[in-house]
Amino acid sequence: xxxxxxxxxxxxxxxxxxxxxxxxxxxxxxxxxxxxxxxxxxxxxxxxxxxxxxxxxxxxxxxxxxxxxxxxxxxxxxxxxxxxxxxxxxxxxxxxxxxxxxxxxxxxxxxxxxxxxxxxxxxxxxxxxxxxxxxxxxxxxxxxxxxxxxxxxxxxxxxxxxxxxxxxxxxxxxxxxxxxxxxxxxxxxxxxxxxxxxxxxxxxxxxxxxxxxxxxxxxxxxxxxxxxxxxxxxxxxxxxxxxx
Numbered sequence: 001x002x003x004x005x006x007x008x009x010x011x012x013x014x015x016x017x018x019x020x021x022x023x024x025x026x027x028x029x030x031x032x033x034x035x036x037x038x039x040x041x042x043x044x045x046x047x048x049x050x051x052x053x054x055x056x057x058x059x060x061x062x063x064x065x066x067x068x069x070x071x072x073x074x075x076x077x078x079x080x081x082x083x084x085x086x087x088x089x090x091x092x093x094x095x096x097x098x099x100x101x102x103x104x105x106x107x108x109x110x111x112x113x114x115x116x117x118x119x120x121x122x123x124x125x126x127x128x129x130x131x132x133x134x135x136x137x138x139x140x141x142x143x144x145x146x147x148x149x150x151x152x153x154x155x156x157x158x159x160x161x162x163x164x165x166x167x168x169x170x171x172x173x174x175x176x177x178x179x180x181x182x183x184x185x186x187x188x189x190x191x192x193x194x195x196x197x198x199x200x201x202x203x204x205x206x207x208x209x210x211x212x213x214x215x216x217x218x219x220x221x222x223x224x225x226x227x228x229x230x231x232x233x234x235x236x237x238x239x240x241x242x243x244x
Contacts, residue, residue, distance in 0.1 A: 061139050075142035
């Protein structure tokens, strides 16, 4: 076979092979590695529960946490961890660098926008709440947690009840007279409202800041807890782009 014939035969083989291969799509630039998936912080959802005195908000929040299998931090525990540097440090040390950076940026935003008091105890409280919120899947009761955490990753719940029902509950719970219980309800409500107004510049009675407003006197403890759990699942699924 001559050199010309050899080249002609090789050309036919290459042409046939080219016909078998699919044509490249318009704009195709070859195989490339898939883009890295970036973790969005907070990694999950946090439930922040605000409540009127005597509305059984703490009990309802605890039940909701049990239904979801999430850890519950009541007001007393939040205050204790915020005040105890060692415990607060343990919480923050568990954060990934990305989560810690998110918490720092959120704190800076709150301070820059003057939505957070600069009192050292409130700063420590905010740092601890943000550290818990960065990990998610926790229920935080009181202490302005819903004011500290961003709405997109927080289910902000308010538990209310008529005053007479709250007084009756407080009377039974603390074994007080009706008059004494009424004083307790008034004092606790005023104290909580003053705390939120002073350190977060909000009013607890403003219903538009909440995702969910529940009347525990009409619905009862278990149904309120179930509604909170269902709302948390739905908001988390929507945030992750999933269908229920």
